[in-house]
Structures are given as structure tokens and as C-alpha cells.
Amino acid sequence: MDALPTISEAEWEVMGVLWANSPLTANEVVDQLIGRKAWSPKTVKTLLNRLVTKKALAFDTQGNRYLYRPAIQRDQCVRGESRSFLDRVFGGAIGPMLTHFVNQSDLSAEEIETLQKLLAEKGQKKSARKGKNA
Amino acid sequence: MDALPTISEAEWEVMGVLWANSPLTANEVVDQLIGRKAWSPKTVKTLLNRLVTKKALAFDTQGNRYLYRPAIQRDQCVRGESRSFLDRVFGGAIGPMLTHFVNQSDLSAEEIETLQKLLAEKGQKKSARKGKNA
DNA sequence: TGATATTGATTACGAATGTAATATATTACA
DNA sequence: TGTAATATATTACATTCGTAATCAATATCA
Numbered sequence: 001m002d003a004l005p006t007i008s009e010a011e012w013e014v015m016g017v018l019w020a021n022s023p024l025t026a027n028e029v030v031d032q033l034i035g036r037k038a039w040s041p042k043t044v045k046t047l048l049n050r051l052v053t054k055k056a057l058a059f060d061t062q063g064n065r066y067l068y069r070p071a072i073q074r075d076q077c078v079r080g081e082s083r084s085f086l087d088r089v090f091g092g093a094i095g096p097m098l099t100h101f102v103n104q105s106d107l108s109a110e111e112i113e114t115l116q117k118l119l120a121e122k123g124q125k126k127s128a129r130k131g132k133n134a
Numbered sequence: 135m136d137a138l139p140t141i142s143e144a145e146w147e148v149m150g151v152l153w154a155n156s157p158l159t160a161n162e163v164v165d166q167l168i169g170r171k172a173w174s175p176k177t178v179k180t181l182l183n184r185l186v187t188k189k190a191l192a193f194d195t196q197g198n199r200y201l202y203r204p205a206i207q208r209d210q211c212v213r214g215e216s217r218s219f220l221d222r223v224f225g226g227a228i229g230p231m232l233t234h235f236v237n238q239s240d241l242s243a244e245e246i247e248t249l250q251k252l253l254a255e256k257g258q259k260k261s262a263r264k265g266k267n268a
Numbered sequence: 269t270g271a272t273a274t275t276g277a278t279t280a281c282g283a284a285t286g287t288a289a290t291a292t293a294t295t296a297c298a
Numbered sequence: 299t300g301t302a303a304t305a306t307a308t309t310a311c312a313t314t315c316g317t318a319a320t321c322a323a324t325a326t327c328a
Contacts, residue, residue, distance in 0.1 A: 008314075008316085009218075009315085009316090010315075010316060010317090011315090012222050012223070024278080025275095025327085026275075027274095027275090039316095039317075039318095040183065040317070040318060040319090041290090042317080042318050042320095043316075043317050043318060045275085045276070045277095046316090046317075046318070046319095047316090047317095049276075049277075049278095050314095050315090063275095063324090063325075064274075064275055064276080064277085064323080064324050065274090065275065066240065066275085066276075072224075073221070077223075078223055078224075078234065078309065079238065081219070081222070081223045082219075082223065082234065082235065082238070083225075084143075085216075085219045086213070088143055088146050088215070088315055089146070089149070089211075089212055089215045089216065089219075090212075094235060094239045094241065094245075095241065095242070095245035095248065095249075097258065098232065098235055098236070098241075098245075098249055099248065099249065099252060100212065100216065101216065101228060101231070101232060102249065102252045102253060102256065103252070104213065104216070105228045106230065107228065107232075107253075107260075108229070109260050110227070110229075111229035111232075112253050112256055112260065114229065114251060114256045115136070115229075115233065115236065115249075115253055116253050116254075116257075117233055117247055118233060118236045118237070119236060119241075119246050119250050119253070120250075122236065122241060122246055123243065123246045123247075123250075124220070125268060126241075126243050126246065126316060128241070134183055140284085142284075142285055142286085143285085143286090144285075144286060144287085145285090159305090160305075160306080161304095161305090173286095173287075173288095174288060176287080176288050176289070177286075177287050177288060179288095179305085179306075179307095180286090180287075180288070181286090181287095181304095183306080183307075183308095184284095184285090197294090197295075197305095198293080198294050198295060198304075198305055198306080199304090199305065200305080200306075202280095238309090265275070
């Protein structure tokens with residue numbers, strides 16, 4: 001059930017580009033990263049390669065070029081990373097984690113409102129079907 | 135300003151023990167980890183050593199034993215890790231990150247309430263001193 | 269068609285990590 | 299005081315990661 005490959009920090013950057021927009025050639029990925037990372041194009045190619053090996057990316061051939069595209073969903077990776085982070089730093093306790101971020105961060109009025117609504121909904125469901133937490 | 139050492143996953147486990155309770159001898163740390171990690175005592179010693187080298191831990195000598203204690207604050211490390219996680223996975227956008235967790239998680243009624251109160255306070259301050267976000 | 273440019277594949281290499289084992293110093297028991 | 303037990307220090311070793319350079323295959327231009 002958990003066959004997610006491990007995505008390193010640098011690799012996340014590359015995945016980010018392709019999750020946002022794909023398929024892309026290697027050079028297009030390189031271009032997207034200009035300004036955000038001071039990487040040699042060679043480095044980016046290496047990362048693309050590793051991600052293919054890890055089966056985090058797939059590609060279709062177009063002449064002698066590859067058109068890369070994600071082979072795993074961003075949302076799955078986000079969940080995996082989040083779980084790992086939560087366990088490592090907050091011992092798996094999500095309440096304290098959220099509290100921490102709300103305290104630390106400078107949320108905009110809109111963000112606060114969005115979250116409040118979300119929580120309100122959560123609270124509703126909660127009391128609507130007591131104990132039946134899926 | 136950012137002189138925090140990098141704490142690896144395994145090292146977090148050890149730091150966790152000492153943040154919760156210190157000072158402790160190496161063996162006491164080993165004991166605390168029994169059941170949670172299937173590590174050889176040697177491995178724990180190695181981690182303690184590395185953490186001392188990284189200046190994440192310090193120790194006082196007691197006979198031929200060391201009494202280890204944290205040399206950096208948990209809160210600082212939490213902030214560092216959180217920032218790194220946020221940047222990597224959510225591109226630094228805290229709103230979406232919180233939304234994600236609230237959506238994904240199964241918060242207890244109490245946790246929901248706590249967060250709602252927190253957000254309410256945040257919202258208050260927000261409108262009280264507009265634009266003056268520190 | 270031959271030289272060149274481009275693309276992906278392979279190789280490189282040091283630092284960090286996970287996971288210990290061995291060596292050395294010191295203490296404590298007999 | 300000698301020897302065993304224990305504690306820390308040093309060394310080990312395979313992987314992963316960051317960061318590229320070089321090699322090999324192919325396409326393109328002259």
C-alpha cells in the first residue's frame with residue numbers, strides 16, 4: 001500500500017515543476033528552474049534521471065528527446081511527507097502541530113477565515129456522527 | 135542567525151528523548167528508546183556522538199559516564215524543520231498547508247475548538263493593527 | 269555524408285545517514 | 299593490583315544526496 005518512492009529535497013523541486021505543468025522536455029524543466037535554483041542543467045538532468053529510476057517520473061519519447069511527466073500524484077507525496085514530518089517533529093500529534101503553525105505564522109485575514117470555515121464544517125460533521133470517525 | 139545544526143530523522147528520535155527528560159546517561163537514553171526503535175545500543179551511542187559533534191547535545195562528565203543534555207532548544211528545531219517542510223512541500227504557502235492538514239486529519243472536538251479560538255484571536259489582532267504584521 | 273550539436277546514460281565524488289563493530293580508556297571487583 | 303566490565307572514541311561500510319562531468323547515441327546542418 002505504501003510504494004511511494006522517497007523524494008529528496010532537490011527532487012521535490014523538479015517534481016514541483018512537472019506537477020505544475022507537464023509533459024515537459026528536460027530543457028523546459030531546466031528553464032522553469034532558472035532563477036529559483038542555481039543548478040547546472042546537468043544537475044537537473046541527473047535529478048530527472050533519478051526520478052525516472054525511482055518511478056516518480058515517466059516519459060514518452062519524442063524523437064531523441066523525452067517528454068517527462070509525473071508518475072505519482074502530488075497529493076500522495078504530500079500526504080507521505082506530511083506524515084513523516086508530523087511523526088518526526090511532533091510525534092504524530094496533529095493538534096499541537098496545527099497550533100504551532102497557527103501561532104508562528106502570519107496568516108492573512110482571508111486565510112484565517114478559510115480555516116475557520118473549514119474547522120466549523122469539521123466540527124459539524126463531528127457532532128453529527130459521533131464516534132464514527134473515518 | 136541560522137546556526138542550527140541539521141538533525142536527521144534518527145537523530146530527532148534521540149533528541150526527543152533528551153528534550154523530554156534530561157540529563158540522561160547514554161544507557162538511559164537507550165532504555166528510553168527500547169520498544170520505539172529496534173536499535174543496537176551501539177547505534178544510539180553513535181547518534182549521541184554525532185549530536186555532540188553537531189553541538190546539538192552537550193554533556194557533563196560524571197565519573198567515566200556522560201550526562202547528556204540538549205544544547206539547542208526544541209522549539210528552534212521545530213521552527214527550522216517546519217520551515218523546511220513548508221517550503222519543500224507547500225512552496226512556503228502556509229494557508230494551503232494548514233488547509234491540507236485540517237482536511238486530512240481527524241481532529242477531536244477539543245482540538246477543533248482550540249484551533250478555532252486561536253484563529254479567532256489571530257483574527258482579532260489582525261484587524262486591530264492593520265498592516266502591522268510582525 | 270560528414271562534422272557538430274544535443275540528448276540521454278553512465279560515471280564521479282564528497283558529505284550525510286543508518287547501522288554497527290572494534291579499539292581504547294577507565295572503573296570496579298576480586 | 300590485575301583483570302573483567304563498561305563507557306566513550308574511532309573506524310567501517312553501504313546508501314542516498316547534491317552537484318556535476320564525461321561518454322555514447324542520435325539528429326541536424328552544411
